[in-house]
Amino acid sequence: MAEGFLKSFDPKLEVHSAGTHPSPQVHPKAVQVMREIGIEIDGNSPKSVDRFLETPIDYVITVCDHARETCPVFTGEVRHQVHIGFDDPAEAAGTEEEVIAVFRRVRDEIHRDFYKFYTDNLKK
Numbered sequence: 001m002a003e004g005f006l007k008s009f010d011p012k013l014e015v016h017s018a019g020t021h022p023s024p025q026v027h028p029k030a031v032q033v034m035r036e037i038g039i040e041i042d043g044n045s046p047k048s049v050d051r052f053l054e055t056p057i058d059y060v061i062t063v064c065d066h067a068r069e070t071c072p073v074f075t076g077e078v079r080h081q082v083h084i085g086f087d088d089p090a091e092a093a094g095t096e097e098e099v100i101a102v103f104r105r106v107r108d109e110i111h112r113d114f115y116k117f118y119t120d121n122l123k124k
Contacts, residue, residue, distance in 0.1 A: 001110050002063055002084075004034050004041040011116045022046035027090050033103045036109075052076075059121070063110070064088050080121075084113050 003017035023046050024026055031042045056077040074081075086109055090101035 001030055001034055001107055002114050003044065003057040004039045005111055006118065009115065015036050015124065016047065016052060017044065018047040018051055018052055022048050029100060029103045033107045081107045084117060086110060
Protein backbone atom coordinates (compact mmCIF):
# COMPACT_ATOMS: atom_id res chain seq x y z
CA MET A 1 0.00 0.00 0.00
CA ALA A 2 2.88 2.38 0.80
CA GLU A 3 4.29 1.93 -2.71
CA GLY A 4 0.89 2.71 -4.20
CA PHE A 5 0.57 5.89 -2.16
CA LEU A 6 4.07 7.15 -2.95
CA LYS A 7 3.50 6.61 -6.66
CA SER A 8 0.15 8.41 -6.41
CA PHE A 9 1.83 11.42 -4.76
CA ASP A 10 4.43 11.65 -7.54
CA PRO A 11 4.41 9.23 -10.50
CA LYS A 12 8.03 10.21 -11.28
CA LEU A 13 9.30 8.63 -8.05
CA GLU A 14 11.12 5.34 -8.44
CA VAL A 15 9.60 3.17 -5.72
CA HIS A 16 10.28 -0.48 -5.01
CA SER A 17 8.36 -2.38 -2.37
CA ALA A 18 10.01 -5.50 -1.03
CA GLY A 19 9.76 -7.77 1.96
CA THR A 20 11.88 -10.10 4.00
CA HIS A 21 9.38 -12.92 3.36
CA PRO A 22 7.25 -11.79 0.40
CA SER A 23 3.91 -13.44 -0.27
CA PRO A 24 3.24 -14.98 -3.66
CA GLN A 25 0.78 -12.14 -4.47
CA VAL A 26 -0.38 -8.79 -3.18
CA HIS A 27 -3.00 -9.43 -0.49
CA PRO A 28 -6.47 -9.29 -2.11
CA LYS A 29 -7.84 -7.15 0.74
CA ALA A 30 -5.04 -4.62 0.26
CA VAL A 31 -5.98 -4.46 -3.42
CA GLN A 32 -9.64 -4.02 -2.44
CA VAL A 33 -9.13 -1.18 0.06
CA MET A 34 -6.73 0.69 -2.21
CA ARG A 35 -9.16 0.34 -5.11
CA GLU A 36 -11.84 1.92 -2.87
CA ILE A 37 -9.83 5.15 -2.95
CA GLY A 38 -8.88 4.94 -6.62
CA ILE A 39 -5.38 3.46 -6.41
CA GLU A 40 -4.74 0.24 -8.33
CA ILE A 41 -2.07 -2.05 -6.89
CA ASP A 42 -3.24 -5.38 -8.29
CA GLY A 43 -0.54 -5.21 -10.99
CA ASN A 44 2.20 -5.10 -8.35
CA SER A 45 4.05 -8.22 -7.35
CA PRO A 46 5.75 -8.94 -4.03
CA LYS A 47 9.53 -8.93 -4.25
CA SER A 48 12.27 -10.06 -1.91
CA VAL A 49 14.38 -7.34 -0.33
CA ASP A 50 17.41 -9.47 -1.27
CA ARG A 51 17.29 -8.21 -4.86
CA PHE A 52 17.91 -4.63 -3.69
CA LEU A 53 20.67 -5.19 -1.10
CA GLU A 54 23.48 -3.93 -3.33
CA THR A 55 21.46 -1.22 -5.11
CA PRO A 56 22.12 2.47 -4.39
CA ILE A 57 18.96 3.72 -2.63
CA ASP A 58 17.98 7.13 -1.29
CA TYR A 59 15.56 5.80 1.34
CA VAL A 60 15.03 2.37 2.83
CA ILE A 61 11.75 2.55 4.73
CA THR A 62 10.65 -0.31 6.93
CA VAL A 63 6.93 -0.42 7.71
CA CYS A 64 6.38 -3.52 9.85
CA ASP A 65 8.05 -3.81 13.24
CA HIS A 66 9.08 -7.38 12.43
CA ALA A 67 10.77 -6.19 9.22
CA ARG A 68 12.59 -3.50 11.16
CA GLU A 69 14.06 -6.15 13.45
CA THR A 70 14.93 -8.62 10.68
CA CYS A 71 15.80 -6.27 7.83
CA PRO A 72 19.06 -7.38 6.23
CA VAL A 73 22.04 -5.08 5.90
CA PHE A 74 22.07 -3.14 2.65
CA THR A 75 25.58 -3.21 1.20
CA GLY A 76 24.80 -0.68 -1.52
CA GLU A 77 24.77 3.04 -0.88
CA VAL A 78 21.77 3.89 1.32
CA ARG A 79 21.41 7.59 2.04
CA HIS A 80 18.68 7.26 4.68
CA GLN A 81 17.09 4.43 6.61
CA VAL A 82 13.70 5.25 8.17
CA HIS A 83 11.11 3.28 10.08
CA ILE A 84 7.43 4.20 9.71
CA GLY A 85 5.64 1.40 11.54
CA PHE A 86 2.16 -0.03 11.11
CA ASP A 87 0.25 -3.09 12.20
CA ASP A 88 0.36 -5.85 9.60
CA PRO A 89 -3.25 -6.04 8.40
CA ALA A 90 -2.63 -9.51 6.98
CA GLU A 91 -2.49 -10.73 10.57
CA ALA A 92 -5.98 -9.38 11.37
CA ALA A 93 -8.50 -11.91 12.67
CA GLY A 94 -12.24 -11.85 13.07
CA THR A 95 -15.21 -11.55 10.79
CA GLU A 96 -14.86 -10.38 7.21
CA GLU A 97 -16.09 -6.94 8.30
CA GLU A 98 -13.58 -6.76 11.16
CA VAL A 99 -10.67 -7.80 8.97
CA ILE A 100 -11.53 -5.33 6.20
CA ALA A 101 -11.87 -2.60 8.86
CA VAL A 102 -8.27 -3.30 9.92
CA PHE A 103 -7.09 -3.06 6.30
CA ARG A 104 -8.91 0.27 5.92
CA ARG A 105 -7.48 1.63 9.17
CA VAL A 106 -3.94 0.65 8.23
CA ARG A 107 -4.44 2.02 4.69
CA ASP A 108 -5.48 5.38 6.14
CA GLU A 109 -2.55 5.41 8.58
CA ILE A 110 -0.13 4.62 5.74
CA HIS A 111 -1.64 7.43 3.65
CA ARG A 112 -1.32 9.94 6.50
CA ASP A 113 2.22 9.01 7.52
CA PHE A 114 3.63 8.54 4.03
CA TYR A 115 2.11 11.80 2.81
CA LYS A 116 3.87 13.56 5.70
CA PHE A 117 7.10 11.73 4.81
CA TYR A 118 6.67 12.71 1.16
CA THR A 119 6.00 16.40 1.88
CA ASP A 120 8.83 16.61 4.44
CA ASN A 121 11.47 14.73 2.43
CA LEU A 122 10.65 14.23 -1.24
CA LYS A 123 8.29 16.91 -2.52
CA LYS A 124 10.05 19.43 -4.71
